[in-house]
Amino acid sequence: DVKVTQSSRYLVKRTGEKVFLECVQDMDHENMFWYRQDPGLGLRLIYFSYDVKMKEKGDIPEGYSVSREKKERFSLILESASTNQTSMYLCASSAPGRPTYEQYFGPGTRLTVT
Amino acid sequence: DAKTTQPPSMDCAEGRAANLPCNHSTISGNEYVYWYRQIHSQGPQYIIHGLKNNETNEMASLIITEDRKSSTLILPHATLRDTAVYYCIVRERTGANSKLTFGKGITLSVRP
Numbered sequence: 149d150v151k152v153t154q155s156s157r158y159l160v161k162r163t164g165e166k167v168f169l170e171c172v173q174d175m176d177h178e179n180m181f182w183y184r185q186d187p188g189l190g191l192r193l194i195y196f197s198y199d200v201k202m203k204e205k206g207d208i209p210e211g212y213s214v215s216r217e218k219k220e221r222f223s224l225i226l227e228s229a230s231t232n233q234t235s236m237y238l239c240a241s242s243a244p245g246r247p248t249y250e251q252y253f254g255p256g257t258r259l260t261v262t
Numbered sequence: 263d264a265k266t267t268q269p270p271s272m273d274c275a276e277g278r279a280a281n282l283p284c285n286h287s288t289i290s291g292n293e294y295v296y297w298y299r300q301i302h303s304q305g306p307q308y309i310i311h312g313l314k315n316n317e318t319n320e321m322a323s324l325i326i327t328e329d330r331k332s333s334t335l336i337l338p339h340a341t342l343r344d345t346a347v348y349y350c351i352v353r354e355r356t357g358a359n360s361k362l363t364f365g366k367g368i369t370l371s372v373r374p
Binding site for chain 1: 296366
């Protein structure tokens with residue numbers, strides 16, 4: 149089974165802090181994604197990466213950056229956390245080159261910025 | 263990606279089949295139907311997908327109408343742990359960078 153793990157289930161940070169959210173997958177997937185999920189807004193893509201050191205902006209990249217130094221790890225960075233970044237953050241991975249592109253999600257990190 | 267329409271909620275009794283409908287009347291020929299679910303406070307979970315033939319796996323069955331304008335996800339013997347929001351998504355089998363867009367989904371409540 150694919151396993152996607154995220155470093156924390158719950159996180160509380162102060163406004164202005166630099167925040168690192170880590171995601172690790174164990175299935176040698178090339179593609180990794182960061183989403184945020186908010187009530188009434190559904191799932192929104194922040195960044196994705198299709199290879200080591202490669203990254204692409206999603207729909208809402210402002211205020212975020214990412215790092216992919218190793219294939220199995222994809223980090224989301226909030227350079228200066230703000231209260232409007234309080235949200236559930238979800239990491240996912242998928243394997244290209246297969247007949248299907250199902251994405252496997254981690255358990256999520258619920259981030260609160262105060 | 264084509265738009266999908268799902269009723270907001272439904273319930274079923276534990277042990278009975280749960281039939282979750284989805285309309286996708288604007289689906290194009292190269293778009294697949296995907297189903298995911300999200301149990302409260304967990305990440306979404308892939309369930310099944312199909313193009314035009316009915317599909318079955320260990321979790322569920324997917325029935326797609328012949329005109330492909332609607333589909334039904336069937337959980338054959340629903341359990342309390344199947345209580346979740348179920349999302350029907352239509353998208354192309356494009357490159358590896360395809361993003362997912364979840365709508366509001368249908369909330370399934372399985373009652374004892």
